[in-house]
Amino acid sequence: MxxxxxxxxxxxxxxIKQKIIYGEFxxxxxxxxxxxxxxxxxxxxxxxxxxxxxxMEEFLIRQPNGRLKVASITKEEVExxxxxxxxxxxxxxxxxxxxxxxxxxxxxxxxxxxxxxxYHFGYTQEFVAYGNDFHDYLAEISGLKTSVKxxxxxxxxxxxxxxxxxxYGKWSNQVDEHALILEGIKNKDGAFAELxxxxxxxxxxxxxxxxxxxxxxxxxxxxxx
Amino acid sequence: MxxxxxxxxxxxxxxIKQKIIYGEFxxxxxxxxxxxxxxxxxxxxxxxxxxxxxxMEEFLIRQPNGRLKVASITKEEVExxxxxxxxxxxxxxxxxxxxxxxxxxxxxxxxxxxxxxxYHFGYTQEFVAYGNDFHDYLAEISGLKTSVKxxxxxxxxxxxxxxxxxxYGKWSNQVDEHALILEGIKNKDGAFAELxxxxxxxxxxxxxxxxxxxxxxxxxxxxxx
DNA sequence: AAAGAAAAAATTGTATACAATTATACAAAT
DNA sequence: ATTTGTATAATTGTATACAATTTTTTCTTT
Numbered sequence: 001m002x003x004x005x006x007x008x009x010x011x012x013x014x015x016i017k018q019k020i021i022y023g024e025f026x027x028x029x030x031x032x033x034x035x036x037x038x039x040x041x042x043x044x045x046x047x048x049x050x051x052x053x054x055x056m057e058e059f060l061i062r063q064p065n066g067r068l069k070v071a072s073i074t075k076e077e078v079e080x081x082x083x084x085x086x087x088x089x090x091x092x093x094x095x096x097x098x099x100x101x102x103x104x105x106x107x108x109x110x111x112x113x114x115x116x117x118x119y120h121f122g123y124t125q126e127f128v129a130y131g132n133d134f135h136d137y138l139a140e141i142s143g144l145k146t147s148v149k150x151x152x153x154x155x156x157x158x159x160x161x162x163x164x165x166x167x168y169g170k171w172s173n174q175v176d177e178h179a180l181i182l183e184g185i186k187n188k189d190g191a192f193a194e195l196x197x198x199x200x201x202x203x204x205x206x207x208x209x210x211x212x213x214x215x216x217x218x219x220x221x222x223x224x225x
Numbered sequence: 226m227x228x229x230x231x232x233x234x235x236x237x238x239x240x241i242k243q244k245i246i247y248g249e250f251x252x253x254x255x256x257x258x259x260x261x262x263x264x265x266x267x268x269x270x271x272x273x274x275x276x277x278x279x280x281m282e283e284f285l286i287r288q289p290n291g292r293l294k295v296a297s298i299t300k301e302e303v304e305x306x307x308x309x310x311x312x313x314x315x316x317x318x319x320x321x322x323x324x325x326x327x328x329x330x331x332x333x334x335x336x337x338x339x340x341x342x343x344y345h346f347g348y349t350q351e352f353v354a355y356g357n358d359f360h361d362y363l364a365e366i367s368g369l370k371t372s373v374k375x376x377x378x379x380x381x382x383x384x385x386x387x388x389x390x391x392x393y394g395k396w397s398n399q400v401d402e403h404a405l406i407l408e409g410i411k412n413k414d415g416a417f418a419e420l421x422x423x424x425x426x427x428x429x430x431x432x433x434x435x436x437x438x439x440x441x442x443x444x445x446x447x448x449x450x
Numbered sequence: 451a452a453a454g455a456a457a458a459a460a461t462t463g464t465a466t467a468c469a470a471t472t473a474t475a476c477a478a479a480t
Numbered sequence: 481a482t483t484t485g486t487a488t489a490a491t492t493g494t495a496t497a498c499a500a501t502t503t504t505t506t507c508t509t510t
Binding site: 065 | 496
């Protein structure tokens with residue numbers, strides 16, 4: 001099975017989303033179709049498909065006059081997203097504990113070790129990547145398709161707010177937190193794994209908030225028109 | 226402000242979605258664009274926008290060859306959806322308890338009374354409607370935008386599985402369950418309201434499952450290709 | 451000069467034509 | 481008879497032209 005062809009709408013979707021997440025497009029900025037189609041060098045037809053997707057995910061907001069504007073995001077929304085994440089990923093951890101084979105546990109142990117190393121040597125990039133791997137693997141074996149789908153949608157929104165945070169150091173106790181979750185999974189203790197995961201997510205939220213407080217405004221973008 | 230114009234893509238989206246939810250389109254059935262554009266008497270352009278939306282919500286699944294097929298849904302997925310609902314609506318109830326004004330409580334009390342009447346007289350249609358009103362009102366005052374958005378997405382999926390259930394009677398203790406939630410809100414007892422809501426959702430799931438057991442297969446549609 | 455109306459420009463919404471891809475039918479070869 | 485290749489048809493993907501709507505500009509009237 002060769003790699004199935006990349007549809008223009010899909011690459012457009014990805015590119016525009018990245019521009020929104022990483023601030024190349026500012027919140028409340030209105031984007032026009034022609035402008036984007038020129039920028040990405042594609043026609044309006046696949047572009048509009050991409051815009052439709054982003055509208056569904058509420059990265060773009062359709063105004064009553066038909067114009068699209070980039071969504072703003074508040075600190076409160078980020079907190080809500082992490083709250084939801086803690087619930088969803090909690091369930092995932094619980095189910096993962098029930099489903100995990102010995103092979104799965106081996107893989108997870110390896111990821112955790114890599115995470116520990118990355119932290120030890122200060123490889124931030126890798127550290128974040130392995131952290132994601134850990135969560136993604138649990139999602140995979142949990143079998144909770146809907147939860148995973150919803151998670152993927154809201155995670156990107158939170159990333160928008162705190163991507164810059166992930167770059168600079170001191171993820172206080174993330175390694176230990178992951179280890180604790182894995183402990184629960186090893187012991188097939190779903191309730192334990194769920195609780196550990198919830199705590200972990202909420203602790204991550206705290207880290208994010210702290211970084212935010214240090215830095216800029218409590219809000220990206222304006223709600224006022 | 227006059228009612229903003231209905232876009233063809235939006236009505237197409239709604240119509241196709243209804244056909245999927247209420248079984249006019251069968252699970253795993255493949256739908257073609259031309260067929261739909263003739264059926265709805267619109268051109269392919271707005272139709273494809275609608276299909277894109279339904280694909281994002283996973284009512285339609287894009288196959289590797291580009292064809293779209295109607296999603297199937299398993300009993301397990303329905304159970305997962307109710308599990309997620311219980312968490313999300315639990316949070317909503319908790320926040321609603323914190324935010325509810327005395328006016329809000331008055332409105333909720335009225336809705337509950339109508340619900341009680343509808344149940345008493347066996348008006349199933351109205352009973353379901355008032356139940357939805359109650360939940361929607363809590364969602365409104367909770368201020369949890371993301372949770373509400375996610376809820377609206379998954380609810381429709383569950384409806385697909387159990388719409389036929391809602392028609393025939395005996396919602397055992399729904400009235401009392403709603404009353405209990407309202408009790409928590411009146412007392413500004415968020416934890417109580419949250420728990421009551423969670424129990425309520427899970428009890429509804431039980432009702433649905435029981436009906437399903439009585440009736441047909443445990444699964445709508447085939448996963449086998 | 452200000453307010454309103456009319457005209458022009460810009461932008462989104464829809465339809466259709468064409469290109470690329472995928473599925474089907476049928477014939478030839480083994 | 482089964483398979484393989486090729487031609488044909490069917491279907492999706494993309495581009496573009498046109499229609500409808502909204503915004504901006506201009507002009508007129510007071």
